[in-house]
Amino acid sequence: MDVRAQILDAATRLFAAQGYGGTSLSAISAAVGVRKASLLYHFPSKDALHRAVLDNLLSHWNEVLPRLLEAAAGDDRFDALLHETVRFFLADPDRARLLLREALDRPEAMRARLRVAVKPWMEVIAEYVRKGQAQGELRADADPEGYLLSVVHLVIGGIATADTLGVVLDDEGRTERLVHEIERMAKTSLFTDEGLAASRARRAARDDDDEHRAAE
Amino acid sequence: MDVRAQILDAATRLFAAQGYGGTSLSAISAAVGVRKASLLYHFPSKDALHRAVLDNLLSHWNEVLPRLLEAAAGDDRFDALLHETVRFFLADPDRARLLLREALDRPEAMRARLRVAVKPWMEVIAEYVRKGQAQGELRADADPEGYLLSVVHLVIGGIATADTLGVVLDDEGRTERLVHEIERMAKTSLFTDEGLAASRARRAARDDDDEHRAAE
DNA sequence: ACACTCGCCTACCGATCGGTAGGGAGACCC
DNA sequence: GGGTCTCCCTACCGATCGGTAGGCGAGTGT
Numbered sequence: 372m373d374v375r376a377q378i379l380d381a382a383t384r385l386f387a388a389q390g391y392g393g394t395s396l397s398a399i400s401a402a403v404g405v406r407k408a409s410l411l412y413h414f415p416s417k418d419a420l421h422r423a424v425l426d427n428l429l430s431h432w433n434e435v436l437p438r439l440l441e442a443a444a445g446d447d448r449f450d451a452l453l454h455e456t457v458r459f460f461l462a463d464p465d466r467a468r469l470l471l472r473e474a475l476d477r478p479e480a481m482r483a484r485l486r487v488a489v490k491p492w493m494e495v496i497a498e499y500v501r502k503g504q505a506q507g508e509l510r511a512d513a514d515p516e517g518y519l520l521s522v523v524h525l526v527i528g529g530i531a532t533a534d535t536l537g538v539v540l541d542d543e544g545r546t547e548r549l550v551h552e553i554e555r556m557a558k559t560s561l562f563t564d565e566g567l568a569a570s571r572a573r574r575a576a577r578d579d580d581d582e583h584r585a586a587e
Numbered sequence: 588m589d590v591r592a593q594i595l596d597a598a599t600r601l602f603a604a605q606g607y608g609g610t611s612l613s614a615i616s617a618a619v620g621v622r623k624a625s626l627l628y629h630f631p632s633k634d635a636l637h638r639a640v641l642d643n644l645l646s647h648w649n650e651v652l653p654r655l656l657e658a659a660a661g662d663d664r665f666d667a668l669l670h671e672t673v674r675f676f677l678a679d680p681d682r683a684r685l686l687l688r689e690a691l692d693r694p695e696a697m698r699a700r701l702r703v704a705v706k707p708w709m710e711v712i713a714e715y716v717r718k719g720q721a722q723g724e725l726r727a728d729a730d731p732e733g734y735l736l737s738v739v740h741l742v743i744g745g746i747a748t749a750d751t752l753g754v755v756l757d758d759e760g761r762t763e764r765l766v767h768e769i770e771r772m773a774k775t776s777l778f779t780d781e782g783l784a785a786s787r788a789r790r791a792a793r794d795d796d797d798e799h800r801a802a803e
Numbered sequence: 804a805c806a807c808t809c810g811c812c813t814a815c816c817g818a819t820c821g822g823t824a825g826g827g828a829g830a831c832c833c
Numbered sequence: 834g835g836g837t838c839t840c841c842c843t844a845c846c847g848a849t850c851g852g853t854a855g856g857c858g859a860g861t862g863t
Contacts, residue, residue: 374841389608396820396821405840406842408844474751481751485751514764514767517765521765524748532694534698536701551730553733555728555729556737560772612851621810621812622812625812628810632852633850633852
C-alpha cells in the first residue's frame with residue numbers, strides 16, 4: 372500500500388478514536404512510520420487531510436447505496452437496505468464513529484453535506500414508505516422521514532459505541548446481540564404485524580424458489 | 588452565580604460543542620470573563636475540570652432517575668420513564684452531546700462509569716420487561732437489555748444531533764417531530780399491539796379519574 | 804493595627820501544535 | 834551525463850497549549 376493510502380488509513384483510525392482536535396499530525400505520521408513533513412507533502416494541511424478522510428468515507432457509501440437500492444427486490448427493499456447499512460458500518464465501526472464525531476464537531480458542515488448527499492435518497496425511500504403505508508403493510512402512524520433518520524441514527528450510534536455501552540451485556544457476542552435487537556426494533560416499529568408476516572412469507576417463497584432454481 | 592459555577596457552566600457548553608481536546612482553558616476562561624490562571628485556581632487542572640463537568644451531569648441524572656422509577660405508576664412505568672428521559676436530555680441537549688463524546692473519547696472510562704452507575708438500574712428495568720413479556724403485553728422476541736440500550740441510545744443520539752440531522756425535515760418543529768417519532772418507535776417496538784391498546788385504555792381511565800377528582 | 808486567607812491577576816515556563824524552508828537520494832527523460 | 838521530478842528527510846518557525854510562580858487588593862478575625 373502506498374504511503375498516501377497508509378496516511379489516509381491511519382488518519383481515519385485516529386480521528387475516529389480521538390477526534391480531529393485530539394489527534395496531532397505527529398501522531399498520524401508516527402503511526403505510519405514517516406516524518407510529519409512527509410505527511411504534509413501528501414496533504415497540504417491538517418484540514419485537507421480531514422476532508423480527504425471524510426470524502427473517502429462518503430464516496431464509499433455513495434458507491435454502495437445506489438447499487439443497493441436498485442439491487443434489492445421490490446418487496447424486501449427495506450429489509451435488504453437495513454441489513455446492508457448495518458453491514459457497511461459493522462465492517463468498520465470507525466465509519467460510524469467518524470460520522471458521529473463530524474455531526475458533533477461541525478454541525479454546519481455536516482448539515483451541508485447531508486443536504487446534498489443524503490436528502491435526495493431519503494426522499495426516495497420516504498416515498499416508498501408512504502406507499503407501503505397506503506397498502507397497510509407499514510404502520511400508518513410512522514413519520515417516514517423521522518423514522519428513517521432515527522434508524523440511521525440507531526444503526527450508526529449503536530455500532531459506534533457498541534463496545535462501550537456493551538458493558539451491560541456480559542456475554543461475548545454482545546455486538547451481534549445488539550445489532551440483532553437494532554434490526555428487530557427498526558422492523559417492528561415500521562411494519563404492521565400483517566406486513567411483517569407477509570414479508571416473511573415472501574422471503575420464504577423466494578428462498579424456496581432459489582433452491583428450486585439451484586437444483587435445476 | 589459565583590465564578591466557579593460559571594466556569595463549570597461554560598466548560599459544559601464548550602466541551603459539548605467542541606469536545607475536550609478541542610476546547611482550550613483560555614477559551615473557557617474567556618467565555619466566563621476571567622483569566623486562565625483564575626480558572627486554574629478553582630480547578631487544579633483541565634482534567635479535574637473535565638471530571639467535575641461529568642460528575643455534575645451524572646449527579647443530576649442520578650438524582651432524577653430513582654425519583655422517576657418509584658413515582659411512575661406501575662402500569663405506565665415505561666411510558667413515564669421514556670418520556671422523562673427524553674425531557675431530561677431535551678431540557679439541555681448538551682447533556683446528550685457530552686455523554687456521546689465521552690463514550691467516543693474515553694470508552695474505557697465510560698465503561699467503568701456505566702458499570703457502576705447504569706447497570707444496576709438497567710437490570711431492574713430489564714426484569715420488568717421480562718415480566719411484561721410473560722404477561723403478553725410486551726413483545727416476546729425483544730431482547731430486554733439490548734432494547735433498553737438501544738432506546739437510551741436512540742434518545743441521546745437523536746437529541747444530540749437533532750439540529751444537524753434535522754436538515755431533511757424542512758419545517759420548523761423538527762425537534763418535536765423527531766422526538767415524537769423516537770417515542771413512537773420505542774413504544775411500538777416494545778409493546779404488542781394488544782399491550783399498546785391496553786396501555787392507552789388504562790391511561791384514558793386514569794385521566795377520567797383525575798378529572799372526576801379535580802371536579803370534586 | 805496586624806496577620807492571614809481568598810479570589811483574581813500578570814508574567815512566564817517548557818512542550819507541543821500546525822506549518823515552512825530547503826536539501827538529498829533515486830527514478831526518468833533527453 | 835545533465836536536468837528535472839518525486840518523495841521523504843532534517844531543521845526550524847511562531848503560536849498556542851496546560852500549568853506555575855508570585856504579587857496585589859479586599860475582606861476577616863484578633
